[in-house]
Amino acid sequence: MTPADAVAGVMVIALVIYALTAGADFGGGILDVVARGERSREQREAIERAIAPIWEANHVWLILVLVLLFVAFPAAFADISTWMFVPILLLVIGIVLRGAAFTFRTYDLHTDAVQRRWGRIFSASSVLAPVMLGVIVGALARGDAAPADRGWFAWVAPFPVVTGAFAASLFTFLAAVYLTVETEGPLREDFRRRALGAGAAVFALAVATAALSARQAPLVFRGLTGRWFSAPLQGATALAAITALGALQGRWFRLARLAAAAQVSLIVLGWAASQYPWIVVPEHTIASAASPRRTLLLLLGAVGLGMLFLAPALWVLLRVFKGRNAPPADGAAAGPTILG
Amino acid sequence: MTNLQYARWLMGTSLAFHILFAAVGVALPLLMIAAEWRHLRTGRPEFLELTRRWAKGAAILFAVGAVSGTVISFELGLLWPAFMRFAGPIIGMPFSLEGFAFFAEAIFLGNYLHGWGRISPRAHLAAGGIVAAAGATSAFFITLANAWMNHPAGFDLVLGRATNVDPIAAMFPDGWGPEVVHVLLSSYAATGFAVAGIHALGMLRDRESAFHRAALGIALVVGGGAALLQPISGDFSARNAARNQPVKLAAMEAHFHTQRGAPLLLGGIPDVEAGVTRHAVEVPRGLSLLAFHDPQAEVRGLLAFPRATWPDPLRVHLAFQVMVGLGSAMALVAAVGAASFLRRRRLPDARWFLRAVALAGPAGFVALEAGWMVTEWGRQPFTVWGVMRTAESVTPVPGLAVPFWGFLALYLLLGAVTATLLVRQIVHAPRPSGPGAGR
Numbered sequence: 193m194t195p196a197d198a199v200a201g202v203m204v205i206a207l208v209i210y211a212l213t214a215g216a217d218f219g220g221g222i223l224d225v226v227a228r229g230e231r232s233r234e235q236r237e238a239i240e241r242a243i244a245p246i247w248e249a250n251h252v253w254l255i256l257v258l259v260l261l262f263v264a265f266p267a268a269f270a271d272i273s274t275w276m277f278v279p280i281l282l283l284v285i286g287i288v289l290r291g292a293a294f295t296f297r298t299y300d301l302h303t304d305a306v307q308r309r310w311g312r313i314f315s316a317s318s319v320l321a322p323v324m325l326g327v328i329v330g331a332l333a334r335g336d337a338a339p340a341d342r343g344w345f346a347w348v349a350p351f352p353v354v355t356g357a358f359a360a361s362l363f364t365f366l367a368a369v370y371l372t373v374e375t376e377g378p379l380r381e382d383f384r385r386r387a388l389g390a391g392a393a394v395f396a397l398a399v400a401t402a403a404l405s406a407r408q409a410p411l412v413f414r415g416l417t418g419r420w421f422s423a424p425l426q427g428a429t430a431l432a433a434i435t436a437l438g439a440l441q442g443r444w445f446r447l448a449r450l451a452a453a454a455q456v457s458l459i460v461l462g463w464a465a466s467q468y469p470w471i472v473v474p475e476h477t478i479a480s481a482a483s484p485r486r487t488l489l490l491l492l493g494a495v496g497l498g499m500l501f502l503a504p505a506l507w508v509l510l511r512v513f514k515g516r517n518a519p520p521a522d523g524a525a526a527g528p529t530i531l532g
Numbered sequence: 533m534t535n536l537q538y539a540r541w542l543m544g545t546s547l548a549f550h551i552l553f554a555a556v557g558v559a560l561p562l563l564m565i566a567a568e569w570r571h572l573r574t575g576r577p578e579f580l581e582l583t584r585r586w587a588k589g590a591a592i593l594f595a596v597g598a599v600s601g602t603v604i605s606f607e608l609g610l611l612w613p614a615f616m617r618f619a620g621p622i623i624g625m626p627f628s629l630e631g632f633a634f635f636a637e638a639i640f641l642g643n644y645l646h647g648w649g650r651i652s653p654r655a656h657l658a659a660g661g662i663v664a665a666a667g668a669t670s671a672f673f674i675t676l677a678n679a680w681m682n683h684p685a686g687f688d689l690v691l692g693r694a695t696n697v698d699p700i701a702a703m704f705p706d707g708w709g710p711e712v713v714h715v716l717l718s719s720y721a722a723t724g725f726a727v728a729g730i731h732a733l734g735m736l737r738d739r740e741s742a743f744h745r746a747a748l749g750i751a752l753v754v755g756g757g758a759a760l761l762q763p764i765s766g767d768f769s770a771r772n773a774a775r776n777q778p779v780k781l782a783a784m785e786a787h788f789h790t791q792r793g794a795p796l797l798l799g800g801i802p803d804v805e806a807g808v809t810r811h812a813v814e815v816p817r818g819l820s821l822l823a824f825h826d827p828q829a830e831v832r833g834l835l836a837f838p839r840a841t842w843p844d845p846l847r848v849h850l851a852f853q854v855m856v857g858l859g860s861a862m863a864l865v866a867a868v869g870a871a872s873f874l875r876r877r878r879l880p881d882a883r884w885f886l887r888a889v890a891l892a893g894p895a896g897f898v899a900l901e902a903g904w905m906v907t908e909w910g911r912q913p914f915t916v917w918g919v920m921r922t923a924e925s926v927t928p929v930p931g932l933a934v935p936f937w938g939f940l941a942l943y944l945l946l947g948a949v950t951a952t953l954l955v956r957q958i959v960h961a962p963r964p965s966g967p968g969a970g971r
C-alpha cells in the first residue's frame with residue numbers, strides 16, 4: 193500500500209463516520225419535514241435534542257475529508273471543484289442554512305410562526321445537502337464529470353439524481369433508527385414506523401441505482417459486480433439491511449441500530465471499493481493525483497496524532513449525550529427547554 | 533465587473549464575514565471561562581448569570597462561524613482551483629492540523645453548552661478552557677497559511693511547478709511570528725472592546741448593575757490588555773512587511789519615491805498617475821524610523837518597483853490609516869482605564885470613561901477588518917506573493933455574479949438575524965430584583 197492509498201483509506205473512513213453521524217443529523221432534518229400527527233411537536237423536540245450537542249462536531253468530518261482531498265490529491269480537488277461547481281455550491285448553501293436555521297430556531301422566540309419559519313428552512317436545507325452530496329458522488333462515478341464546456345448544469349443526469357435521492361433516503365432511515373433507541377413509548381413507535389417507511393425507500397432506490405449504474409457508470413458497475421470482493425460485500429450489505437428491518441419489526445432497537453449503521457458503512461465502503469483506484473472517473477486515479485511523498489507522509493503523521501487526541505474526546509461527547517434522549521436534569525440549562 | 537472581480541469580491545466578502553465570528557470564537561470562550569472561574573471562586577451569582585448569557589451568545593456565534601468557515605473551505609476550490617492545485621501539497625500541514633483544532637473546539641463546545649448539570653462544575657470549566665485553547669489554535673494554524681501566501685517558502689519553483697516540497701519549512705515562513713501574534717491579539721482586542729462597549733452602555737443606563745460591572749471588568753482586562761500590546765505587535769508586522777514585501781509597505785504608507793530619512797504620511801490621498809500623495813500631514817523621518825528603527829534608513833517607494841506588481845495604494849493606504857488610527861485610540865482608552873484602576877483599585881466607572889468605552893466598542897472589529905484589507909489588498913496582484921497571480925489562480929467557471937449576489941444576500945440575512953438574537957439573549961440585563969441585585 194502506498195502512502196497515497198493510505199490517505200485515500202483515511203478519507204473513506206472519515207466519509208463513513210460522516211455518513212453515520214452527520215448523515216443522521218441531515219436525516220433528522222428530513223424527519224422534521226415529515227413530522228405529523230398529534231405527537232409532531234414531541235417528535236421535533238426529540239430530533240432537536242438528539243442533534244443539538246453533536247452536529248458541529250459531526251460536521252467537521254466533512255471538513256477533514258475536504259482538507260485531506262486538497263492536501264493529498266490537489267489536482268482532483270481542483271477539477272472536482274470546477275466541474276461540480278453548481279452541486280457543490282448548492283451543498284454549501286444547504287450546509288449553511290441547515291446549521292444556521294437549526295441554531296436560530298433554538299434561540300429565537302418560541303412562538304409558532306417563528307418556529308415554523310426556521311423549521312421549514314431547517315428541513316428544506318436538510319434535504320438539499322444530502323441530495324447534493326449524493327449527486328456529487330454519482331456524477332464523479334459516472335465517468336464523464338468533465339463538462340468543461342457544457343455549462344452550469346452538465347451534472348444533471350438520471351444517475352446522479354438517483355444517487356442523490358438514495359443518499360437522502362439512507363440518512364433518513366439511519367436517523368429514524370437511531371431515534372428509536374433514544375426515545376420511548378409512543379414516540380418510539382412513531383420513529384419505528386418512519387424507519388420502516390424509509391427502509392422501503394432505501395431498498396427501491398438501491399435497486400434503481402444499481403440498475404442505472406450498469407449503463408451510466410460502467411466502471412463502477414464492473415467494480416460493484418466483477419471483483420473478488422463484490423459478492424461477499426453485496427451479500428454483507430444485504431444481510432445488514434435485512435437484519436435492520438427484521439430487528440425493527442421485532443422491536444430489537446439496539447440491534448436495528450447496529451445493523452443500520454453496518455448497512456450504511458458497507459454501502460459507503462462498497463462505493464469506494466468499486467471505484468478504486470479512481471478518484472474521478474476517468475480523469476484521476478489515486479496515484480496520478482497524489483501529492484509528493486513527503487507531504488503524504490507528514491499528512492498521515494498529522495492525522496495519526498490528531499486521532500490520538502480526538503478519539504477519547506469524541507468518546508466523552510457521546511458518553512455524555514447519547515445515553516438517553518431526555519431533557520437535562522438541570523432545568524436551567526442553555527437550551528430550547530427554557531427559552532420562551 | 534469581470535468574472536475575476538466577482539471571484540475576488542466573493543472571497544473577500546466571505547472572509548470578512550467569517551472573521552467576525554472567528555475572532556469571537558477565539559476570544560469569547562476566554563471571557564466565558566473567566567466569568568465561570570470567578571463564580572466558582574466567589575460564588576457570586578452575577579458571574580454565573582454572565583457565564584450563561586455569554587454561553588448563549590457563543591452558541592449562536594459559533595454556529596454561524598462554523599458554517600461560514602465551511603463556505604470558505606469550499607470556496608478555496610470553487611474560486612481558486614489553480615491556487616489550491618499549486619499550494620495544497622505545500623501548505624497542507626496548517627490546514628490539516630487546523631482540522632483537528634476544529635474538532636476539539638466543536639466537541640468541547642458541545643460539552644460546554646449542553647453539559648450544564650450533566651458534568652461536574654470543574655469538568656465544565658475545563659471543557660470551556662479547551663474550547664478557548666482550540667479557538668486560538670485554529671487561528672494560529674490558518675494564519676500560518678496566510679503567512680505563507682505573503683512569503684512563500686518550502687519549495688523550489690521549476691518551470692512554474694513546485695518541486696522539492698518541504699511542508700514543514702512552508703509552515704513557518706519568514707514573518708509567521710509577527711503575523712500570528714498580531715492576529716491573535718486582534719481577536720482579543722476586538723471581542724474584548726465589543727463586549728466592554730455593550731456593557732458600558734448597560735452601565736450608563738444602570739450604574740449599580742452588578743451584572744454589567746462584572747462583565748465590564750472581565751472584558752476590559754482582556755480587550756484592554758490586548759489593545760495595549762497591539763501597537764507593539766503592529767510595529768513588528770510593519771518591519772516584517774518592510775523586509776519581505778517592500779512594495780506592500782510602500783502602498784500602506786503611500787510612499788512613492790525612494791528616499792533616505794523618509795517621512796511618515798498621516799492621511800492623504802495617493803495619486804497613482806502623478807506618483808504623489810496629496811493632503812497628507814508629514815512626520816519627518818517617521819517612516820524610516822518606524823520601518824527600520826533608523827531615522828536615516830532608505831525606504832523604497834512604489835516607483836522603485838514595476839508597475840505590474842503594485843497593489844492599489846489608495847485602498848491599502850486608507851485601510852492602513854483606519855487600522856492604525858483606531859488601534860491608537862483603543863490603546864489610549866485602555867491606558868487611561870489601566871491608570872485609573874491602578875490609582876483607585878476599582879473598576880473605572882466615571883460616566884465619561886464609560887462613554888469612551890462604548891464609543892470604542894466597534895473600533896476593534898473595524899480595525900480588524902481594515903487590517904485584513906491591508907494584508908489581502910496589499911498582496912495583490914498576487915495570490916501567492918511573487919509566485920502566482922490572482923488572475924492565474926481564478927476558476928474558469930463563468931457567471932460568478934450569481935453566487936456573489938446570492939452569498940451577499942445570505943450573509944446580510946444571517947448577520948441581521950444573529951444581531952437580533954444576540955440583543956435578545958445577552959444585552960438586556962437581568963431584572964434588578966434578579967440574582968444580580970446585590971453586589
Ligand code: HDD
Pocket residue numbers: 682710711712714715717718719721722762763764765766767769770771772773855856857858859860862896897899900901902903904905906907908910
Ligand atoms: C483589533 C485589531 C487591530 C488593531 C488595533 C491593529 N491591527 Fe494591525 N492588523 C490587524 C488587526 C489590528 C489584523 C486584522 O489582524 C491584521 C491583518 C493580517 C495580520 O497579520 O493582522 C493586521 C495587519 C497589520 C499589518 C500588515 C501586515 C502584513 O500584511 O504584512 C501591519 C503593518 C499592522 N497591522 C500594523 C498595525 C499597527 C502599527 C497598529 C497600531 C495601532 C495596528 N496594526 C493595530
Ligand code: HEM
Pocket residue numbers: 248251252255550551553554555556557558593594595596597598599600601602603604605634635637638667668670671672674675715719
Ligand atoms: C482561508 C481562510 C479560512 C478558512 C478556510 C476557514 C475555515 C473554517 C472552518 C471550516 C470553520 C468551521 C469549523 C467547525 O465546523 O467548527 C472555521 C471556524 C473557525 N475559524 Fe476559520 N477559516 C478561515 C479563516 C480564519 C481566520 C483568519 C481565523 C482567525 C483569525 C479563523 C479562525 C476560526 C475559528 C476560531 C473558528 C472556530 C470558531 C467558530 O466556529 O466561530 N478562521 N473556519
Ligand code: HEM
Pocket residue numbers: 540541543544545547548549550551612615674675677678681901904905908909911912914915916922925
Ligand atoms: C479572515 C480574515 C481575512 C479577510 C477579511 C480576508 C480578506 C480577503 C479579501 C478582501 C480578498 C480579496 C482581495 C482582492 O481581491 O483584492 C481576499 C482574497 C483571498 N484570501 Fe483572504 N482574507 C482573510 C484571511 C485569509 C486567510 C487566512 C487565507 C488563507 C489561508 C486567505 C486566502 C485568500 C485567498 C486564497 C484569496 C483569493 C486570491 C487573492 O485575491 O489573492 N485569506 N481575502
